[in-house]
Amino acid sequence: MTIKLPKWAKRFLAENIRYKVAYGGRGSGKSWNIVRMLVLKAASNKTRILCCREIQNSIKESAHKLISNQIDELGLSSIFSITENSIKCANGSEFIFAGLYRNVDKIKSMEGINICWIEEAQNVSRESWDLIAPTIRAENSEIWVSFNPKLKSDETYQKFIVNPPPNALVLRVNYQDNPFFTEAMREEMEYKKRVDFDEYLHIWEGQPKISSKAQVFYGKWEIKELGDLNGASCYFGADWGFANDPTALIKCYILGRNLYIADERYAKGIEIDELDNFFGSMSGAKTAHIIADSARPETISYLNRQGYSISPAKKGKGSIEDGIAFIRSFERIYIHPKCVNTISEFSLYSYKVDKYSGEITAQIIDDNNHAIDALRYALEPLIKTGPSTIGLRLDI
Template sequence: MQTSTPTLNPALRDFWLTPARNRVLYGGRSSSKSWDAAGFAVYLATQCNIRVLCARQFQNKIAESVYTLLKIQISRFGLTNQFIITENTIRHKVTGAEFMFYGLWRHIDEIKSLESIDICWIEEAHNLTQEQWDILEPTLRKEGSQFWIIFNPRLTTDFVYKRFVRNTPPDTIKRHINFNENPFLSTTILKVIDAKRNEDEDEFRHIYLGEPLEDDEAVIIKRSWVLAAVDAHKKLGIQPKGVKRIGFDVADSGNDKCATVAAHGFLATHVDEWKAREDELLKSAGRVHALARELDAEIDYDSIGVGAFAGAQFQALNVDHNVKIEYFRFNAGAAVLNPERQVDPNDPKSPKNKDFYANLKAQTWWSVSKRFRNTFNAVTKGEVFDEDDLIAISSECEHLDGLIDELSTPRKDFDNAGRSKVESKKDLDKRDVPSPNKADAFVMAFAPRDKAPTAGMFLSKRHR
């Protein structure tokens, strides 16, 4: 069987062809890293019988893997009739080459038992931990086996950056590539990149030149804190109890998305996100209400803009389904709760809530941040806290990588009176950061309350 080499980025030819145990490809956005890896993997599969383990930190469904990238490249190269593509594997009909897809967090022990792996492709490897690497490295023991480690640098403190970029091990080829070496970019995206350079040089260098950040002191919630919270309930041996809640961030318009995060006590158990137009609020509200019925949970919903009408939809759905799902408005711009109370009750010099927070959104984000910090200290230092002062995220949640990114992105900001607030969506957009829908839903699921459910939510007498 003859198959021509697919069209890949010529700048990476030597990277793929140079013999090495570890291939480390990193750099900024729009640099063709993952597309090129998928293309070269497809080409290899047409030439020889290889087993490729496609891994990433969190993968709870096949759509979160590189499965789609491989399918697209197979189609682009006109090779669809050569492959058998099932719901969770891809195999070449003639060579027998096989692609498998695993999430490291949940399946690391299962991966240890896999045999005859030729290539372990770790996508979005910035979240790889040293403990996982210590397991993976000896697992690939076949002669000539390779690791493909591909990522956009996030923090200089990330294990993968320290291990493979700063202190590169033997038998490793590393390549830093950016958009300016990608010959396939459209004029449109080049204009977007140029606009980012003009708006914010530092952000441009991080996003498009792949320059890592320090553990960003400017953010409200540090990334290391969020990572420590993943499966913290298991690490600390604590079972969730108490109220079940769903935070619902309502899409406003354009490219915005709806998102929900469900929590049981201190544990986030479900994450969802979907596209919805302004005129589809009824459909979205029905989706959230169905989840609330399934989990026996209360709903905290964004009541600004389009979300202002969600309460009426929940009331109607309660009547239609003859249930009493409680729902609460969350107005991010509302006044702070307990305004006369001190931010830190244990510090007599601590300012009052009304003097420290600009609005309820800031108070909520800082409250969640404190719980993340407590969890980090409990997991890494053995400090002891009440369950209500901790926070955990189940690794079984979908969209987990995106949630981690969103929670650790918004920065501290201040109003004209010097009170703390959360970086606005407008300012995030200036940094080329999309709206953090999942993170907003997350903080709503853990937001403090001091009032009863929305008026009128209970069933009418004829439905009781």
């Protein structure tokens, strides 16, 4: 039997590791492919598989139907016995279904579980995670996790995305990774992308939900083709990448009381000897003056030797807050649709929300801000000389 699986699913099968996590947005095929892999494992060798979710009031709320359909589609019905509440294979394999909430004693008593699949894991509480880890204790047992993120503060997101354990394979899986993504779903996705980019990021890209009012630039920006910017003042700014952080170059314009973000270069893993071509591919970058993060003087020096004109940003105490206030002082911020990483950062750059009260604090989360930092550096001379330079008011 030849079974087609996407690349991420093959890693689930190939690697022997305690936690295997697939998270992301709608249309990725996470559950469908996980079920297919579990059925194949059950058919190949005796395997006890616990399928659970936080709340399961009846078998209809479980993956029972999805597994049954996959068995039939794979042509394996002759070796599986499917009843209303259980699924067993002739080789002794078994699928067990349970809700985590209020089933502590039942789950604790389970023996010999080889794989525990937790679906819709975004809803799983800390208490349930504390229950699962010691319960799945068979030799070489694995815990498979699939979920669409809701909030960054959710227990599962914190456990596997923010602070992943060392024995975990964590894969972000989205519709781009699904070779069976339908045209009907694509049309739905593209529509959401056009009319509500925040919701698109959450639903289709698997970004955690952020209260719109927690966005640092809430209500100030929109995606728009920029058209003719004759007479506008042009500014360039750069932020250097460290480790897993991206390098970002931003080209922006000011015309009247509006800020226009026209182009970006944004990528991880750019080596210093690749920067000339990387930056040089942006129109005007090599002839304009660029203000860059001062943390990498050797990088600035290297690029200046390649013919660029780059100076370090002054930064200093309060420079982030001053820069944000200045950017917000524009009547409108327009971002060209091709600046996808800048758009993503403007959607995600946010103030911290108190996890208990739900109140938005004044503390800015230091994340999703590389293009935004480059933008602040680009505008630094105007921030220091004051808004009168371009006829703007700083009140927000």
